[in-house]
């Protein structure tokens with residue numbers, strides 16, 4: 001089964017397009033975990049991140065198809081953080097969740113090959129050293145920088161999500177520039193569609209997905225049409241202001257073909273008044289679960 005087939009099957013099995021973003025931040029951890037950290041020792045913070053993310057995974061397994069660990073928050077801790085990231089991905093693998101590592105990697109082709117091997121494939125046929133099923137990648141270095149990733153996707157069930165129209169306010173600075181009568185993001189979308197053409201599964205999806213932000217609903221409609229063979233990864237829901245109405249156009253007629261990410265609004269739900277937790281925040285996992293169920297319902301509605 002290809003990555004796209006697996007992700008769409010997981011969406012239909014769970015009845016959810018929610019992707020839970022794993023973006024741990026020390027100051028926002030629930031009290032019991034914050035208090036478990038001794039000083040600001042990186043290995044102690046990393047242990048707290050591992051426990052936090054693994055408990056989130058346990059809380060949402062079965063409710064959602066996938067999780068998206070944000071590599072930056074683990075990298076911030078140096079080597080201990082990288083070990084934590086590996087443990088978190090392994091835990092998600094074991095829980096049956098599809099893992100989209102958000103690393104926004106890429107480089108010249110020969111180095112891109114190393115990134116592709118690291119995150120998506122390796123000498124072993126079944127799993128990459130990092131254990132990710134998919135990786136976010138930058139298109140800035142051009143077509144030859146994307147090809148090594150796509151080649152790994154041809155060999156095993158892996159996928160990539162190319163940054164097309166990002167959710168941040170300043171994304172348009174480069175992405176909206178017009179060159180030869182079309183914007184940069186429209187050109188990237190054309191490249192994404194072209195790369196998928198010879199690689200479609202029975203549902204018409206290829207391994208090359210696209211990141212399109214919930215914060216640009218008009219462009220999301222446009223990009224859904226421009227990339228009919230791509231699973232869309234839609235960040236910007238919740239904390240960045242994107243709503244269920246904003247992302248409705250991302251999904252196909254079967255309610256699949258896209259996943260909508262929310263990180264802070266789910267993983268730090270113990271801080272949201274609507275999900276009241278005990279004063280000692282010991283039941284923070286209940287808030288995570290409630291926020292996930294709420295997002296599922298909003299996206300179905």
Ligand SMILES: O=c1ccn([C@@H]2O[C@H](COP(=O)(O)O)[C@@H](O)[C@H]2O)c(=O)[nH]1
Pocket residue numbers: 021023070102165166167168211212213235236237238239240261262263264265
């Ligand atoms: O265009 C993009 C691409 C990636 N992201 C990442 O998604 C999450 C969003 O977190 P929230 O807390 O739900 O805002 C985060 O990891 C970003 O790095 C994005 O927001 N926009």
